[in-house]
Amino acid sequence: MNKIDEKILNQKEFLTVKETAILLSCSVKSIYRSINDGRIKVTNLGDRMTRIKRSDIDDLFKAK
Template identity: 60%
Template sequence: MSSNMRINKKCQLCNREFIAKTTVTKFCGKDCAKIAYKAKKRAEKISSSTRKYASRVVDPKDRVQELQLREFLSVKDTALLLGCSSKTIYRLIEKGTINATNIGDRLTRIKRTEVDHIFYQQN
């Protein structure tokens, strides 16, 4: 079945006028259709990766509030909560200022009350 329709249209990519044989034709030829398809796919990839990245980004204020509610913290979380480096936390553990527990070989946990205790110590 062929159509005898002839519709004057403008290409959505290059704005050239052309004669379309169907009502759904958007582009003047194969080249414009390929370029538009690639641009559409590129935009989909960018929006997909942007959505993935946006879902991973957490506001530091929200993160600190979440940490304040936890009973046990990792060294990295404690460093974020106190606003220092994890190396400083390890030094405080070594000095005995903060009591920490090693779970296994690498997993160090600090009780939340220990972090609070640092600020309420009497000299």
């Protein structure tokens, strides 16, 4: 897996955009598109510090 162990990603509470892309097996561009569309909620800690809650990613795949 792209230099990041999957177990570590599963244990982290907050993920970077790149880590989220690795976890979901998609591009960073796709993650930013989902953020801009409002499908993924983020917390911006600064200009270059966007973080995504792991629980929000899990909620994307839960049945409604």
